Amino acid sequence: MKLLKGTIQPVSELQKALDDIDCLSMLAEEEQDEQTEAEVLREVGSFARKLEKFELLTLLGEAHDHSNAYLSIHSGAGGTEACDWVSMLFRMYSRWIERSGYTQSLIDLLPGEEAGIKRITIHVKGDYAYGYLKSEIGVHRLVRISPFDANARRHTSFAAVDILPEIEEEAEIEVDENDLRVDTYRASGAGGQHVNKTSSAVRITHVPTGIVVQCQSERSQHQNRRVALGMLKAKMYQIKESEREKELSAAYDEKGEIAWGHQIRSYVLQPYSMVKDLRTGKETGNTQAVMDGEISEFMEAYLKWKMAKTIKKD
Numbered sequence: 001m002k003l004l005k006g007t008i009q010p011v012s013e014l015q016k017a018l019d020d021i022d023c024l025s026m027l028a029e030e031e032q033d034e035q036t037e038a039e040v041l042r043e044v045g046s047f048a049r050k051l052e053k054f055e056l057l058t059l060l061g062e063a064h065d066h067s068n069a070y071l072s073i074h075s076g077a078g079g080t081e082a083c084d085w086v087s088m089l090f091r092m093y094s095r096w097i098e099r100s101g102y103t104q105s106l107i108d109l110l111p112g113e114e115a116g117i118k119r120i121t122i123h124v125k126g127d128y129a130y131g132y133l134k135s136e137i138g139v140h141r142l143v144r145i146s147p148f149d150a151n152a153r154r155h156t157s158f159a160a161v162d163i164l165p166e167i168e169e170e171a172e173i174e175v176d177e178n179d180l181r182v183d184t185y186r187a188s189g190a191g192g193q194h195v196n197k198t199s200s201a202v203r204i205t206h207v208p209t210g211i212v213v214q215c216q217s218e219r220s221q222h223q224n225r226r227v228a229l230g231m232l233k234a235k236m237y238q239i240k241e242s243e244r245e246k247e248l249s250a251a252y253d254e255k256g257e258i259a260w261g262h263q264i265r266s267y268v269l270q271p272y273s274m275v276k277d278l279r280t281g282k283e284t285g286n287t288q289a290v291m292d293g294e295i296s297e298f299m300e301a302y303l304k305w306k307m308a309k310t311i312k313k314d
Helices: 002-031 034-058 080-099 129-136 192-197 221-245 287-291 296-313
Strands: 069-075 103-111 117-125 138-145 154-165 180-185 201-206 211-215 263-268 274-277
Touching (some): 069 129, 080 103, 080 154, 080 287, 201 221, 263 287
């Protein structure tokens, strides 16, 4: 019902805005008033922006596009550089989440040995969080002058981003408890004395597929197990979908190397500034804005690109 309302309401608002423009246009024509004509132009501009936003919403019609999401970032080739790159990406997504009015909570964190983050998973809550974030699945490549290199040489680093939908209907995916190996360990990140002094963190391995999920954010082992199991079901659902559509494997093969040949987007800070999506061709020279979370244009370009591919295929 909430999703239906979220679709019908924008249509009603667009119709009302169009009716208002029609009335203003007739009034401007009758009175030959420049001020009214200027108001008509402003309303037309506002209507165009609302229409574009609605058109984008129509691209988010796949199963679970409306759902919350699990966002994971893993360091790849590049050592300490790659761990620092994960930290930078995490900051970028955190800024985007805040700009979008979503909320996030930490699920799992493994710090880098010297700096940065080796692996991190967060839970993103908000309408269509998965629909937008799924555009980020893949390997992200960074080129910059290394802050860790005393000779100030240029380095290339890689990090892999994975997005899972939060599965609301548990019945969609069934998991046999006999197929699971559950390990407990002490949390490695910040979380208070209780988290760090007890083996409350949980790692679940689905033996038949080799899928591994971790959670260390909750206070109790039981709570962490529940969250991890939810992530496992989401991952299994994603694999099920990718087997049917053969799209996820084309975007990013998790078993592949997080390095050259697999990247979906390049972020070049030196010797020039550019962020370019290798799938859609979308690019910008304002790298600072992108790293500050202004990535909606890349997401929108991906959704339009994917829709165009689907239409062409049909």
